[in-house]
Amino acid sequence: MKTKDKILQASLQLFNEEGEQDVTSVDIANVLDMSPGNLYYHFKGKDPIIRQLFLDFEEEFKMVLQAPIEKSLELSDNWVYFYILFEEVADFRFFYRNLQGLVERYGDLEQRFRSLVNLKIKTMASIIFDLDKQGFIDIGRIEAEQMAERFAQQLTYWPTYHSLMAPQLSLPVSIHNGVFSLISQLTPYVSGGSAEFLALTTEFRDKMLKGVKRK
Amino acid sequence: MKTKDKILQASLQLFNEEGEQDVTSVDIANVLDMSPGNLYYHFKGKDPIIRQLFLDFEEEFKMVLQAPIEKSLELSDNWVYFYILFEEVADFRFFYRNLQGLVERYGDLEQRFRSLVNLKIKTMASIIFDLDKQGFIDIGRIEAEQMAERFAQQLTYWPTYHSLMAPQLSLPVSIHNGVFSLISQLTPYVSGGSAEFLALTTEFRDKMLKGVKRK
Known part of the structure; x- marks a missing residue:
């Protein structure tokens, strides 16, 4: 699975479980054992993740x-x-x-x-x-x-x-x-x-x- | 009408029209031509207004x-x-x-x-x-x-x-x-x-x- 898709999948799961407003892009990076910088390379924050x-x-x-x-x-x-x-x-x-x-x-x-x-x-x-x-x-x-x-x-x-x-x-x-x-x-x-x-x-x-x- | 009731009525109208999250207690005081300090005397911020x-x-x-x-x-x-x-x-x-x-x-x-x-x-x-x-x-x-x-x-x-x-x-x-x-x-x-x-x-x-x- 491509990193982009992994990020989307993990975000979706976190959003569904915790509600989107309480989840930060750092939380998403943490779940994926990924540096916030690496996540930022794929998505410039939470907004483009939600749109995607x-x-x-x-x-x-x-x-x-x-x-x-x-x-x-x-x-x-x-x-x-x-x-x-x-x-x-x-x-x-x-x-x-x-x-x-x-x-x-x-x-x-x-x-x-x-x-x-x-x-x-x-x-x-x-x-x-x-x-x-x-x-x-x-x-x-x-x-x-x-x-x-x-x-x-x-x-x-x-x-x-x-x-x-x-x-x-x-x-x-x-x-x-x-x-x-x-x-x-x-x-x-x-x-x-x-x-x-x-x-x-x-x-x-x-x-x-x-x-x-x-x- | 008591000041407390006036505050509640104005808040309700503002919340209904603008959505509660975008309204501050200063907005409420402004609508009532009241100082934020006077409003604070009656309600300690937006939370107690919402509860009331x-x-x-x-x-x-x-x-x-x-x-x-x-x-x-x-x-x-x-x-x-x-x-x-x-x-x-x-x-x-x-x-x-x-x-x-x-x-x-x-x-x-x-x-x-x-x-x-x-x-x-x-x-x-x-x-x-x-x-x-x-x-x-x-x-x-x-x-x-x-x-x-x-x-x-x-x-x-x-x-x-x-x-x-x-x-x-x-x-x-x-x-x-x-x-x-x-x-x-x-x-x-x-x-x-x-x-x-x-x-x-x-x-x-x-x-x-x-x-x-x-x-």
Whole structure:
């Protein structure tokens, strides 16, 4: 692995664990057993590291979000896809810890972050309309649009909600709860006879309840 | 009005408008045409101001959240009540701008803030179960609990979402959208014949669509 990538990886981990504001570039150099001068040779401080991490996140997340717009998913792929989205957010969760503070300090990221959330809404709408078109659910346009925006919101704020309300929950359990929360909103719209859909939701719920009991 | 209250009121306004981190106690004194020494006589810096504002917010919000737990609301009072909740949050929205940063800096507020969100969930559950009991909606326990938590989340994160995604929207329009977003989630659970409920939702939606078109 190139030194630049090692620095990015270590920074991401530190930021996620400690919150970005409390981490200095010296901390990052220390973790890597590297002199601050050597780190400075690759990145001129913390700012360019954060920008590079954002570019990486943006590129990857856009690619993932684009997929179901270009080609519809099979029914059970939707749930897997929701997991992937939550995991993408978890991988870069330090961005969401204090999103408003971050975009205030890095003003040029605000518009880009807004575009990402808009792309989330578009993707979610695409999935919901597709479930409707395939006959798994029966939902009106306004309600579907409301739901798409809600899904995007939930996906955006879950890491903050998680660390405020249930920091003792492991990330995988928290993600499972998040996915279930999205799916359960589709339940009342399930068209009669979509046994496949209901079976999937029940399976999810049971896993979640087991996860909660394990605590 | 007592000087102490004047200081609190001016601070709250400044914090809401500019974000708490960028405001100093000298800024607050300036707005009030007061010497920093006089302000210091009443509050020993910004920290005790923030704590006092939190105590005021907590006291008021708890009182408001307790109401529908103690006594159920009439159907149409629910919507008014949702407005009041959103407005309470808007009045103290600087707390929500960077909630995670705030509770990190004021560690003792974290537990209290978590309790407030838990009380929000309890209130929302109480409202939803009550609508079910009165026969306006028909919803299962797990879905109702999921919805209650979602309502509490939406109420908590809407100021952040609003300022990231639609800072050009006025607060009243944003609050109207927020209330509609809560209400529209109840729609698929409406029991046959609840004409009153559907009429209310439609009225809300129409107002919202008009508000959006006005932009």
